[in-house]
Amino acid sequence: xxxxxxxxxxxxxxxxxxxxxxxxxxxxTVGVTRIIxxxxxxxxxxxxxxxxWLYTRFGLSPWLGMLAxxxxxxxxxxxxxxxxxxxxxxxxxxxxxxxxxxxxILILNIAIILWSPDPRVMQAPALLPSAQFAGVxxxxxxxxVAIVGLLLFLVMLGIKNHxxxxxxxxxxxxxxxxxxxxxxNVDRIFELSFVIGGAAAGLSGGLVALVLYVQPTVGVDxxxxxxxxxxxxxxxxxxxALIGAAxxxxxxxxxxxxxxxxxxxxxxVAFLILLLVLLxxxxxxxxxxxxx
Amino acid sequence: xxxxxxxRIGLYAAIAAPLLRIAASDRxxxxxxxxxxxxSAILAxxxxxxxxxGQVSLGHAAFFGIGGYGSALLTPVLGxxxxxxxxxxxxxxxxxxxxxxxxxxxxxxxxxxxxxFSLSIHVVILVTPGLTGGSTGIxxxxxxxxxxxxxxxxxxxxLVVAAVVSDVFLGGRFRPAFFMIRNNPDLAAASGxxxxxxxxxxxxxxxxxxxxxxxxxxxxxxxxIPDDVFTTNWNxxxxxxxxxxxxxxxxxxxxxxxxxxxxxxVARHLxxxxxxxxxxxxxxxxxxxxxxxxxxxxxxxLIRSRRRQAAEPGQAxxxxxxxx
Amino acid sequence: xxxxxxxxxxxxFGGLRAIDDVTLALPAQAITALIGPNGSGKSTxxxxxxxxxPPRSGRISLGGEAxxxxxxxxxxxxxxxxxxxxxxxxxxxxxxxxxxxxxLYAGSGRALPGGARNAGDxxxxxxxxxxxxxxxxxxxxxxxxxxxxxxxxxCRPSVLLLDxxxxxxxxxxxxxxxxxxxxxxxxxxxxxxxxxxxxxxxxLCGHAVVLNQGRLLAEGPPQEVxxxxxVREAYLGKGFSL
Numbered sequence: 010x011x012x013x014x015x016x017x018x019x020x021x022x023x024x025x026x027x028x029x030x031x032x033x034x035x036x037x038t039v040g041v042t043r044i045i046x047x048x049x050x051x052x053x054x055x056x057x058x059x060x061x062w063l064y065t066r067f068g069l070s071p072w073l074g075m076l077a078x079x080x081x082x083x084x085x086x087x088x089x090x091x092x093x094x095x096x097x098x099x100x101x102x103x104x105x106x107x108x109x110x111x112x113x114i115l116i117l118n119i120a121i122i123l124w125s126p127d128p129r130v131m132q133a134p135a136l137l138p139s140a141q142f143a144g145v146x147x148x149x150x151x152x153x154v155a156i157v158g159l160l161l162f163l164v165m166l167g168i169k170n171h172x173x174x175x176x177x178x179x180x181x182x183x184x185x186x187x188x189x190x191x192x193x194n195v196d197r198i199f200e201l202s203f204v205i206g207g208a209a210a211g212l213s214g215g216l217v218a219l220v221l222y223v224q225p226t227v228g229v230d231x232x233x234x235x236x237x238x239x240x241x242x243x244x245x246x247x248x249x250a251l252i253g254a255a256x257x258x259x260x261x262x263x264x265x266x267x268x269x270x271x272x273x274x275x276x277x278v279a280f281l282i283l284l285l286v287l288l289x290x291x292x293x294x295x296x297x298x299x300x301x
Numbered sequence: 302x303x304x305x306x307x308x309r310i311g312l313y314a315a316i317a318a319p320l321l322r323i324a325a326s327d328r329x330x331x332x333x334x335x336x337x338x339x340x341s342a343i344l345a346x347x348x349x350x351x352x353x354x355g356q357v358s359l360g361h362a363a364f365f366g367i368g369g370y371g372s373a374l375l376t377p378v379l380g381x382x383x384x385x386x387x388x389x390x391x392x393x394x395x396x397x398x399x400x401x402x403x404x405x406x407x408x409x410x411x412x413x414x415x416x417x418f419s420l421s422i423h424v425v426i427l428v429t430p431g432l433t434g435g436s437t438g439i440x441x442x443x444x445x446x447x448x449x450x451x452x453x454x455x456x457x458x459x460l461v462v463a464a465v466v467s468d469v470f471l472g473g474r475f476r477p478a479f480f481m482i483r484n485n486p487d488l489a490a491a492s493g494x495x496x497x498x499x500x501x502x503x504x505x506x507x508x509x510x511x512x513x514x515x516x517x518x519x520x521x522x523x524x525x526i527p528d529d530v531f532t533t534n535w536n537x538x539x540x541x542x543x544x545x546x547x548x549x550x551x552x553x554x555x556x557x558x559x560x561x562x563x564x565x566x567v568a569r570h571l572x573x574x575x576x577x578x579x580x581x582x583x584x585x586x587x588x589x590x591x592x593x594x595x596x597x598x599x600x601x602x603l604i605r606s607r608r609r610q611a612a613e614p615g616q617a618x619x620x621x622x623x624x625x
Numbered sequence: 626x627x628x629x630x631x632x633x634x635x636x637x638f639g640g641l642r643a644i645d646d647v648t649l650a651l652p653a654q655a656i657t658a659l660i661g662p663n664g665s666g667k668s669t670x671x672x673x674x675x676x677x678x679p680p681r682s683g684r685i686s687l688g689g690e691a692x693x694x695x696x697x698x699x700x701x702x703x704x705x706x707x708x709x710x711x712x713x714x715x716x717x718x719x720x721x722x723x724x725x726x727x728x729l730y731a732g733s734g735r736a737l738p739g740g741a742r743n744a745g746d747x748x749x750x751x752x753x754x755x756x757x758x759x760x761x762x763x764x765x766x767x768x769x770x771x772x773x774x775x776x777x778x779x780c781r782p783s784v785l786l787l788d789x790x791x792x793x794x795x796x797x798x799x800x801x802x803x804x805x806x807x808x809x810x811x812x813x814x815x816x817x818x819x820x821x822x823x824x825x826x827x828x829l830c831g832h833a834v835v836l837n838q839g840r841l842l843a844e845g846p847p848q849e850v851x852x853x854x855x856v857r858e859a860y861l862g863k864g865f866s867l
Contacts (some may be wrong), residue, residue: 045409100593102355102408110537111585118578139422229533233420240413271336280417284402287414291405299392474729477715477722484715487677490697491707493731493780497696549717 016145021242021262022255023151027216029254031231033165033247034209040245041182047109049210050232051116054225056214058124059130060224061131071133075215086207090200098199108147120225128222150219156206159218161209167248173217178202182245195248221293237283243296255283305625309468311323313461316418316555324453332449338562339456341516343463345554348539349509350470355483357408360415363422363533368392368512368598369432369519369530370426372406381442389512396508400501416536423531438526441519455516461511467551470506477505545588547597556596628653628784628815629674632696634683636673643669644680645839656816658826658847661836664857666820670836673784675707676700688783701731706782710789712773716762720748720772723761727779735781738812751775754799767798774805784815791825823851
């Protein structure tokens, strides 16, 4: 029983790292642009497919594959931003919401047509050997996910807190008008945050290919969880996203392991927790609470 | 006032007439399309009523489903009239509770919370098979003995009811107060508006109208599974329909439902399979970029700029000065 | 006779005391000026009195009736209205619709000033020239200011707080608004004016209250208050001249 608990907790934590990777990019973008990008999940899906094709067609190691996915999706995000999202920035929030939903539907269904809805498994050898910990075995790919997910998360944090762009991003999101007066090119900062978010999505897509089925709908559930996570942690708060991811993954993992038939429960309970947290703290656990 | 009332009755007639004409026709496919369109329009009207207070919901599938399940499960016990009434009232109660919980949430948090709520309700249905049939679904009593033309008649009536409700909340008592709440809640409160109460009122009414749409939907074929109603599709649809048609109006969601359905059918015919979903996404994107205020808003703006051009040059320049 | 009394009120954001133990009694039927340098707590004062930010401690009463901790809309119903410095009205609403909101919801039972009976009358009373069916998105800044005063008057207030209602207006517009404030005052409304321009205060107000760093610094007739050494010091370094 103890071993089972430890196993469930450890596996949940690796899942948490994956969630954190997906959510970190999203919360960076949301924190700056105030747009919740529903297509973020499809960006993750595209990253997963790219890593998968690169391995199965060209034998490219998933290590390199996920890097390539990050770069590719970063570029793709730039195209999406310039061609489409920049035009939506000044519109009302519901229009922005619908815009990214439309994008998500479009990409998802093109992928279904092109690649069929069938799930695929990337049968690459594990990138790292599996590890024994307190008597339980953690598969190597889960360790990769945990490590790369955390690294990606730290990179996001580093960009936001320790670079010139990060400072400008925080400035631009706090008060775009003032930032503009201060000579910051707000448009470019918005674009940059979107591109970084997209690159993070592509890279986390590579992680998805390691541990989940590669299929067009893989991003849908992930992005919905990512929304819950970033709301739980406070929109735009990157460390908050890590804790949100851990809470969500643990609740989900433990319930589905130990509650009979709880496979679908966990999902719902996680969202109930989000509702309860927002009831007490309307801006998430670590979000800025605003007066009045 | 009476001219306004006449115009409104004209609007309801204009909405109902084509649907009734289709019901009287002998074209089963068209009847099915009209039924689907009318249900989308009711759900979109529900969403629009809420959005007028600045609450952008992405969780209306919850009310759609609760209304459908509620009416379906209660009708055998209470009879159709009371069953539907209680089922829809149940939506109102749930909306009241959710509205109270999400009241303090700011924009994106509100949207994410409503989305989460709809997912949670889906799970609640799945884990209570004793009460709700779980994933195997339920068999709701069918509307109008399962005759599609009669069903269309009934649903047309429901659509007119939803349109009347929408118009009540576009009247002088609510429209300015709602817009003020959406735009600047502090200013609304400083004008004596009980902001909290009106936001929750909008939520309750919106939830009940969405429940009505769900009740209509579930009563169509006599068999419903949770995935039919508690899906993201019903969360997104009212948003897409309303924004494409034009927000803050009664005509907008109806026009949006018709246009979206037409495009969908054309795409299904031309592309087939899931191809129409691609068109769905593309249409949304094109509309947002090209016609962000929706069809009705776009036409209104055209008419207004026509009028301005038609006005005397002196008056036009005075207006231009005012605009500065 | 006191229209509005504030007893030992404190508003704090975290550690910062934006209003620090302020006790005040505003005389009824007067035009009182509320002055102080930037960040002295004037806006917080208005937000506190109007119920938007309830005080952490202390008591507020309006015409002898306690309004401490009441919701803003209920305070409006008791007869206290305020204007906003930068009025953000929904641009799709018309002048008439904006004024109709308090007419419908803030029924305090008092009569409207100037014998006004509806939104159109109030708009004219406040000197709004555009037709009442004009959308707010098309109004000039000075018309938006007038609309904001009309909206506040539609609350049928006994006490009216004007938050920099004349800031950024042309000389001509300012004169008109001063005339309007006098007229509103003459109709029996107690007025509190938050202003930066001392010239206006000296002409308009019979009573002045000075806030500095959230504390009450001085109170009395404007001429005396402005001569007060502490008040001069508070304004010093801001390039302030009388």
